Amino acid sequence: MRDLLAALAELRERLKEIPQADERRLSGLKTEILGRRVGALTQILGRIPKLDPASKKEVGASANALKRAFEAAFAAREGELKRAAGTVTGVDLTMPGRAGWRGGLHLVTQVVDEICEIFRELGFTRAVGPEAETERYNFFALNFPKDHPALDAQDSFYLSGDILLRTHTSPVQIRTLERYPPPIRVVIPGQVYRRDPFDASHAPVFQQIEGLAVDEGITFVDFKATLATFARKFFAPDTRVRFRPSYFPFTEPSAEMDVQCQICKGVGCPTCKQTGWMEILGSGLVHPAVLENCGVDSERYTGFAWGMGPERIAMSRHGIPDIRVLFESDVRFLAQFAGGAR
Amino acid sequence: MIVSRRWLEALLDRPLDARDVADRLTLHVAAVDAVVPLHQDLGDVLIARVLEVKKHPDADRLSLCLVDRGGGSAGGGRGGPVEVVCGAPNVQAGKIYPYAPVGAVLPGGVKLERKKIRGVESNGMLCSAKELGLGADHTGILELDTTAAPGTRFIDAMGIGDHQIVIDVPANRPDLLCHKGVARELGASIGAVVKLPAIPGGPADSRTAGLSARPPVRQSATGVVDGVEVRLEDPEGAPRYMIAVIRGARVGPSPTWLAARLTAVGQRPINNVVDATNYILFELNQPLHAFDLGRLRGPAVVVRRARPGEKIVTLDGVTRTLTADMTAICDAEHPTIVAGVMGSAESEVSADTRDLVLECAYFQPTRIRRTRRALELSSESSYRFERGIDMLGMPDALRRAIELIIAVAGGEVRAPALDLWPQPQQERTIFLRPERVSRLLGVTIERPEVERLLTAVGFFVAPKDARLAVQVPGWRPDVTREVDLIEEVARSKGYDAFPDELRPYRPGTVPDAPDERARARIREQLVRAGLLEARTLPLGPPDGPDAVPILNPLSAEEAHLRHRLVPGLVRRIEYNWANRNRDIRLFEVGTVFRKGTGTGAGGGGPEEWTSVAGVLTGARRPPHWSEGAKVPDMDIWDLKYHFALAVAVAAPSCDVRPATGGAVGWVAVERGGQLVGWAGPLEADAPVWAAPLFGFEVRLAAAQPDLGVYRPLPLQPPVERDLALVLPPGVTAAQVSDVLRRTVGPLLERLEVFDEYRGPGIPAGHRSVAWHCTFRDPERTLRERDVDALLARGLEALEGELGVRRRES
Numbered sequence A: 001m002r003d004l005l006a007a008l009a010e011l012r013e014r015l016k017e018i019p020q021a022d023e024r025r026l027s028g029l030k031t032e033i034l035g036r037r038v039g040a041l042t043q044i045l046g047r048i049p050k051l052d053p054a055s056k057k058e059v060g061a062s063a064n065a066l067k068r069a070f071e072a073a074f075a076a077r078e079g080e081l082k083r084a085a086g087t088v089t090g091v092d093l094t095m096p097g098r099a100g101w102r103g104g105l106h107l108v109t110q111v112v113d114e115i116c117e118i119f120r121e122l123g124f125t126r127a128v129g130p131e132a133e134t135e136r137y138n139f140f141a142l143n144f145p146k147d148h149p150a151l152d153a154q155d156s157f158y159l160s161g162d163i164l165l166r167t168h169t170s171p172v173q174i175r176t177l178e179r180y181p182p183p184i185r186v187v188i189p190g191q192v193y194r195r196d197p198f199d200a201s202h203a204p205v206f207q208q209i210e211g212l213a214v215d216e217g218i219t220f221v222d223f224k225a226t227l228a229t230f231a232r233k234f235f236a237p238d239t240r241v242r243f244r245p246s247y248f249p250f251t252e253p254s255a256e257m258d259v260q261c262q263i264c265k266g267v268g269c270p271t272c273k274q275t276g277w278m279e280i281l282g283s284g285l286v287h288p289a290v291l292e293n294c295g296v297d298s299e300r301y302t303g304f305a306w307g308m309g310p311e312r313i314a315m316s317r318h319g320i321p322d323i324r325v326l327f328e329s330d331v332r333f334l335a336q337f338a339g340g341a342r
Numbered sequence B: 001m002i003v004s005r006r007w008l009e010a011l012l013d014r015p016l017d018a019r020d021v022a023d024r025l026t027l028h029v030a031a032v033d034a035v036v037p038l039h040q041d042l043g044d045v046l047i048a049r050v051l052e053v054k055k056h057p058d059a060d061r062l063s064l065c066l067v068d069r070g071g072g073s074a075g076g077g078r079g080g081p082v083e084v085v086c087g088a089p090n091v092q093a094g095k096i097y098p099y100a101p102v103g104a105v106l107p108g109g110v111k112l113e114r115k116k117i118r119g120v121e122s123n124g125m126l127c128s129a130k131e132l133g134l135g136a137d138h139t140g141i142l143e144l145d146t147t148a149a150p151g152t153r154f155i156d157a158m159g160i161g162d163h164q165i166v167i168d169v170p171a172n173r174p175d176l177l178c179h180k181g182v183a184r185e186l187g188a189s190i191g192a193v194v195k196l197p198a199i200p201g202g203p204a205d206s207r208t209a210g211l212s213a214r215p216p217v218r219q220s221a222t223g224v225v226d227g228v229e230v231r232l233e234d235p236e237g238a239p240r241y242m243i244a245v246i247r248g249a250r251v252g253p254s255p256t257w258l259a260a261r262l263t264a265v266g267q268r269p270i271n272n273v274v275d276a277t278n279y280i281l282f283e284l285n286q287p288l289h290a291f292d293l294g295r296l297r298g299p300a301v302v303v304r305r306a307r308p309g310e311k312i313v314t315l316d317g318v319t320r321t322l323t324a325d326m327t328a329i330c331d332a333e334h335p336t337i338v339a340g341v342m343g344s345a346e347s348e349v350s351a352d353t354r355d356l357v358l359e360c361a362y363f364q365p366t367r368i369r370r371t372r373r374a375l376e377l378s379s380e381s382s383y384r385f386e387r388g389i390d391m392l393g394m395p396d397a398l399r400r401a402i403e404l405i406i407a408v409a410g411g412e413v414r415a416p417a418l419d420l421w422p423q424p425q426q427e428r429t430i431f432l433r434p435e436r437v438s439r440l441l442g443v444t445i446e447r448p449e450v451e452r453l454l455t456a457v458g459f460f461v462a463p464k465d466a467r468l469a470v471q472v473p474g475w476r477p478d479v480t481r482e483v484d485l486i487e488e489v490a491r492s493k494g495y496d497a498f499p500d501e502l503r504p505y506r507p508g509t510v511p512d513a514p515d516e517r518a519r520a521r522i523r524e525q526l527v528r529a530g531l532l533e534a535r536t537l538p539l540g541p542p543d544g545p546d547a548v549p550i551l552n553p554l555s556a557e558e559a560h561l562r563h564r565l566v567p568g569l570v571r572r573i574e575y576n577w578a579n580r581n582r583d584i585r586l587f588e589v590g591t592v593f594r595k596g597t598g599t600g601a602g603g604g605g606p607e608e609w610t611s612v613a614g615v616l617t618g619a620r621r622p623p624h625w626s627e628g629a630k631v632p633d634m635d636i637w638d639l640k641y642h643f644a645l646a647v648a649v650a651a652p653s654c655d656v657r658p659a660t661g662g663a664v665g666w667v668a669v670e671r672g673g674q675l676v677g678w679a680g681p682l683e684a685d686a687p688v689w690a691a692p693l694f695g696f697e698v699r700l701a702a703a704q705p706d707l708g709v710y711r712p713l714p715l716q717p718p719v720e721r722d723l724a725l726v727l728p729p730g731v732t733a734a735q736v737s738d739v740l741r742r743t744v745g746p747l748l749e750r751l752e753v754f755d756e757y758r759g760p761g762i763p764a765g766h767r768s769v770a771w772h773c774t775f776r777d778p779e780r781t782l783r784e785r786d787v788d789a790l791l792a793r794g795l796e797a798l799e800g801e802l803g804v805r806r807r808e809s
């Protein structure tokens, strides 16, 4: 028994070799000590059953403890070697991997999809309409008065007498109300045209997302709740939102929704003109005249509508200073956002 | 609209904080675009008293002034009087003037240096109104009436520190185009009442006695005031028309207070009479026109439609030709004013004017709008008439204008003003159901609160049965229905006062638009294939005879709607090349147009549809260090793959076929034979290092994609054979596979080309094409000899039909 304990003590010394061992030495040591037949410790363990009960207990405890110590030490060193394997075996695993070209959606498409997806969660389906429109759909069914200054903000490209390129996606409100009975819940993404020269903040063509909800009993509270929920889902759950008066011929009351500036978080910065707010969308309750123009009973049904510009929202969320960047299609820009909008 | 904080303070009779005003207006009335502090550039100017005036020893027109500029040491030196050289004729000992010490920066950014004037050193400068940016007068220094001690800052002492509050007034709120209207809204928010401030120096009772009461309304079209005949021949263009005559006025510069009011809102003072009318415009939103009675032939004022071709030289010196759609104010012979827009240079009030005709009118908004657009001539007046002024407030505005003119220019009124109003109108009354307010706004608003909120912004509310009869003041032409009053309640209360908790809703009846789904599918597939989505402008040069022209383009280069996407994408490729990007793969999904029968209601519009296009150039994949330097560039076979992919997704019912006519490329053809897509190499303005450019375009069909049916995976082993064939000239791979598939049948599971060869061993003009064939019978294990028999059948048919034989090795 004494010789066995001495042998164990000797073996214990060899634990110190393990942390310095390279891969080859380690596997040699492992065989030498824990090998199934030849291992020194294995052999000691093999002799234990033949000992008297008292020695059996003492030697057994000590041998088993040593076995666990060796196993732990081998595992630790193996892990270390595995982690350092690159340089050890001559393969530099920091070299670049083999790639294929990576495609991606345009940032504006991503933002449009993201917005429409949030509204889908709120029960809105996607509707579309033509880009060349009649004056009736683009203006007059939407309660724009004829010969009124409200038309000045909608400087339009005309194709012929009363056909123009739509200045907003709002005509699709009329098309939807004419075609489907309430309840209506739609978002309407699409391209719109304004006769504005191309500069850092204006494009003659841009995207808009319109929304329309019409049903019995829709109120100003539902309107605010839906759009505020959107803002908190799109920006951040704690985003501050405010509504303030505005004017659109096709909504009454009309409102503009601002969210806390995403750049300065409301403190004030050049992007938000020091106000701490960013204008996100124009909106309001559907004007009863619009419902009446579409043959919908304006006493029974009410609703709300809004319109927003995904380019502007993308620019303010991602800090893009010039709208023209979105149309240049420089592949370096497109690739920046190929991985997803966030 | 620019409003002045001080002007609002005068109307509400209390101090205001400009930032607070801006916030209240933004949250309850209309957005404020900016708050601009005024006269911050006068911060260095001090109040100074001239103690003594002596002649300059070497210059007759200069004087040496001993100036007490307080105890400060500004401008160097200790406190105490300093010597200043002054060129103004009006400098007098004992009087107080604005003084700029050495080192002061004056408006315009000029820094005052210490310098010698005709040999005498001047310690600063006494300033004229012009030098301070406070007016046009530069003939003398500005004499001040103040009790402030010398050394006080000029802007503090004179109270000219002000803020411009720039309001984005919506098109439906003409009442906000004047200080009274803005003050009214602000008053409702802070609990103050608007009261017009007294006019300094007026009114003198004796001269305006005839005006203290309202002049009688005449429901007629003619009248005479103080010897001037007035005829309203166009009551449609001018439903209400008032004229007053003021005699004996003296035209000259405005008093400081009046000039300051106008300067504060960005207006240039002109003369006391014109400034007085402008003051009323900015105070009450009533445009007025004062003109010279002495220049009127007749004398008469005739309001009529202009005669076609009639000419007038407007104030800006331009000769304008009028049409019968315009209203003109004429004397007995000629037009003197384009009604509501601009007066003539001839009848303008000048320094010689003694007797004035003062017009106060309501012009029909759409008439003014059309005139303004036809003449391309806007003015502060036309802007207001176009939006609709307060027809009921005209007498009060005219009376205040007369008081103001007499106060600042003298003169007298001998006869009451003439008020021609053939069809007088009353305030509009709208009935409001209080329960409708609560129902629409979603929270209960008690009736007294509704009444209070409406009354505060100028509505007169009276109960009528279960409803409220609401009288709409003349300055609110936008309020015509019950819902307009509900908006008034909501915004007065403040939109932020309403909760925003989401409540349950019913699902809508509108299905998702199929085109949107189709667009999403093709985008997804092309992104997966490694293409980046581009967005190009749909405006450009014409790209074919069917291109749709724009009647009023911004430029000749962007005068047509695109008919195809590829040209725009090629311009984007060139842009990328210019930025030294070589490997480019772009696609776009967008609307294109063609002359034809439109999709829009009413028909008359162009045909429009969604197109899908891609452009490819550069390396086939990113280079990898393990494979050497150069990855091959994309060629027509990369193009064919992407085109076939796009067609399969965007137009699944179409076949891809080689283009005919000798060009390299493909087309997509519908079963009916209609061409819906093409692909091929493209020409572009390419740098020498650029790779070849390819493109494709296909019309997007909104068809539902094939849902697909499960095919069980085969359990039997395949038999594989390679087959090298010699194809005579003119025989295509597609023909060969067609024959093989037809003759061998469904047991030929796959057929893939793996090689093409021309050269030694193959007859000239022929080529060898090798196929890898996979045979499989789903029911049983194929034997080699079964396959041999199948192949033999195919080869026999190939030889018979196409002259294709097996290549001898």
Ligand SMILES: [Zn+2]
Binding pocket: A261, A262, A263, A264, A265, A266, A267, A268, A269, A270, A271, A272, A273, A274, A276, A277
């Ligand atoms: Zn900010």
